[in-house]
Amino acid sequence: MSQRANRMTFWGWMGAPALVCVGATLLFAAPIRVFGLQPPEPIFPMVPAFAWAVLRPSLAAPFVLLLLGLFLDLTWGAPTGLWSISLIVAYGLILLSRGMMSGQGRAMMWMWYAFACALAMGCAYAATALEAGVPPSLLAVFWQYLPTVLLYPFADRLIERFEDADVRFR
Amino acid sequence: MSYRDGHFQDLKVPLTWTVAVAVLVAAVVAVALLVSDRRESLQTSAYGAARAVADTVNAPAGEAVSAPSRVTSQAVDYLRDYFFAISENRRLRQQLADMQGLRDQVAALQNVNARYQALLGFRTDPPVPMTTAHVVLDARGPFSDTRLADVGKEHGVQVGNPVMSERGLVGRVIGVTRGASRILLLTDVASRTPVLIDRTDARAIMTGDASPTPKLEYMRGIAPLRQGDRVLTSGDGGLAPRGLPVGTVVKGLDGVWRVQLDADESAIDYVRVLLFTDFTSLADPKELAATPLPAGPPAPATPRAVSMAAPSDVAKAAAAQAAKVQAAAALKAKLPPASPTPAPPAPGAPPGMVTGRGAGVVTPPAVSPPPDQGAVQ
Numbered sequence: 289m290s291q292r293a294n295r296m297t298f299w300g301w302m303g304a305p306a307l308v309c310v311g312a313t314l315l316f317a318a319p320i321r322v323f324g325l326q327p328p329e330p331i332f333p334m335v336p337a338f339a340w341a342v343l344r345p346s347l348a349a350p351f352v353l354l355l356l357g358l359f360l361d362l363t364w365g366a367p368t369g370l371w372s373i374s375l376i377v378a379y380g381l382i383l384l385s386r387g388m389m390s391g392q393g394r395a396m397m398w399m400w401y402a403f404a405c406a407l408a409m410g411c412a413y414a415a416t417a418l419e420a421g422v423p424p425s426l427l428a429v430f431w432q433y434l435p436t437v438l439l440y441p442f443a444d445r446l447i448e449r450f451e452d453a454d455v456r457f458r
Numbered sequence: 459m460s461y462r463d464g465h466f467q468d469l470k471v472p473l474t475w476t477v478a479v480a481v482l483v484a485a486v487v488a489v490a491l492l493v494s495d496r497r498e499s500l501q502t503s504a505y506g507a508a509r510a511v512a513d514t515v516n517a518p519a520g521e522a523v524s525a526p527s528r529v530t531s532q533a534v535d536y537l538r539d540y541f542f543a544i545s546e547n548r549r550l551r552q553q554l555a556d557m558q559g560l561r562d563q564v565a566a567l568q569n570v571n572a573r574y575q576a577l578l579g580f581r582t583d584p585p586v587p588m589t590t591a592h593v594v595l596d597a598r599g600p601f602s603d604t605r606l607a608d609v610g611k612e613h614g615v616q617v618g619n620p621v622m623s624e625r626g627l628v629g630r631v632i633g634v635t636r637g638a639s640r641i642l643l644l645t646d647v648a649s650r651t652p653v654l655i656d657r658t659d660a661r662a663i664m665t666g667d668a669s670p671t672p673k674l675e676y677m678r679g680i681a682p683l684r685q686g687d688r689v690l691t692s693g694d695g696g697l698a699p700r701g702l703p704v705g706t707v708v709k710g711l712d713g714v715w716r717v718q719l720d721a722d723e724s725a726i727d728y729v730r731v732l733l734f735t736d737f738t739s740l741a742d743p744k745e746l747a748a749t750p751l752p753a754g755p756p757a758p759a760t761p762r763a764v765s766m767a768a769p770s771d772v773a774k775a776a777a778a779q780a781a782k783v784q785a786a787a788a789l790k791a792k793l794p795p796a797s798p799t800p801a802p803p804a805p806g807a808p809p810g811m812v813t814g815r816g817a818g819v820v821t822p823p824a825v826s827p828p829p830d831q832g833a834v835q
Contacts, residue, residue: 314516314519314520314523314595315523317520317523317595317596317597318520318523318524318527318594318595318596319520319524319527319593319594319595319596319605319725319726319727320524320527321527321531321725324725326596326598329597329598329599345473345474345477346477347476347477347480349477349480350477350480350481350483350484350485351480351484353484354484354487354488357488358491358508361602362508362509362512362513362516363512363516363595363597364597364599364601364602364604365597365602365604365606365632365633365640365642366597366599366601366602367492367495367602368491368492368494368495368506368508368509369487369488369489369490369491369492369493369495370492370495370601370602372484372487372488372491372492373485373488373489373492376481376484376485376488377485379481380478380481380485383477383478383481412601413600413601415492416600416601416647417647419492419495419648420647420648422647422665422666422667423647423667424600424601424647424667424668425600425667425668425669427669428599428600428668428669429600429668431600432599432600
């Protein structure tokens with residue numbers, strides 16, 4: 289629990305995390321090899337998508353996620369709208385179930401986050417299979433799912449930072 | 459300004475429902491974008507302005523982000539070359555000695571091959587020009603496997619151009635803008651590549667599924683392939699020239715025939731974009747389909763003209779054609795049998811022109827090796 293509540297400004301709550309996601313995605317998309325191995329390619333915007341939905345409903349969040357998804361699609365060369373719809377579906381589900389999960393321990397929240405990641409990637413899996421006519425390899429999906437789930441501490445940090453800023457939605 | 463201090467702090471709205479509507483609207487927009495996407499189309503216009511702008515912006519950003527890694531890699535390579543120069547020199551000497559014999563064999567085979575091509579009147583593909591590119595962004599997820607290269611329209615790159623690493627085929631260009639090209643890798647789920655098995659000449663479609671080894675589908679024949687067969691591009695459909703190295707056939711754990719890609723043996727950092735133009739696109743279809751108009755005296759009846767003529771004209775034309783055929787047969791019977799060997803080229807005939815029995819058939823000159831690294835065959 290943070291000692292001092294941060295003021296919930298648009299920049300601190302949405303702008304900065306979104307920009308960090310953009311920078312991290314670009315950094316990890318660089319053709320870097322360490323000892324012949326490529327770095328993983330996690331879905332960074334899952335972190336704010338989870339934190340924004342857990343802490344408070346917001347009108348701007350779905351549209352920021354739409355833009356973040358478009359950025360992922362254009363940077364990765366994926367079909368336009370693939371990650372937008374995946375992130376928005378995950379955000380919507382977390383919003384629906386936030387009353388049930390609020391106040392749970394960290395391990396439980398991590399599992400909830402993992403479920404949200406699975407939902408987003410399942411949505412991307414279905415959309416890709418429908419569009420391309422070939423389902424992607426499940427092993428390849430797992431290797432993107434795993435590093436994405438491991439990003440939960442960043443979501444936890446974002447939630448803790450603004451948890452006491454707006455108590456109306458507890 | 460804090461949310462609580464805003465002008466709408468006293469506004470009472472059912473926020474949950476409002477947010478639900480916002481989520482719904484955003485989802486509808488995303489679905490509309492997804493449905494209208496035509497990423498893998500071969501049409502240049504299908505790539506879209508948003509993608510072109512994003513690639514133009516991303517290319518220098520990726521270049522800057524990857525610069526430290528590239529400099530470090532070059533420094534490590536320099537040090538490795540310095541410390542392992544002696545062993546490398548010994549290895550290269552051995553390799554050179556092994557290649558001497560192969561060089562003589564290749565020269566002899568090239569000579570025989572060129573003679574066969576000339577005798578058969580075989581039309582070979584001309585050398586394909588190419589341009590070298592540096593990969594600046596790298597997407598390797600299960601839903602998109604693409605690369606962004608730092609060459610674009612100004613280098614003559616076009617949508618559909620095949621891309622190779624120094625080992626083999628990597629993919630094809632799906633989007634071009636100024637200064638950047640988007641490459642769809644063979645492993646992407648949207649990738650379909652017509653290939654052939656070198657041993658049996660069997661055809662198949664190589665389908666990416668986001669795994670490192672794409673699947674082979676739509677194979678024909680009984681046992682057309684086996685483990686270890688070489689896989690090359692077939693050239694079918696005019697996407698890529700025939701014979702580009704692709705990989706080796708392997709049996710996957712799921713029992714499906716797959717291809718171990720040659721390009722996987724090294725990093726895809728520098729690539730060659732083949733500025734390949736399909737021969738079927740060289741001819742003007744409109745010109746081929748157009749019927750030349752008769753000029754001056756009536757031309758000999760062509761099948762199309764006969765079909766459009768009156769019945770009496772058709773009978774006259776058929777009778778004249780039959781008389782010509784009879785005259786030609788009578789003339790042929792009086793002539794001595796043809797020589798079994800082709801006649802030598804006529805003096806002054808251009809290289810590649812076969813005279814005598816094959817007169818009128820123009821073959822291209824013997825294929826010469828590419829003059830430099832800027833072309834492949």
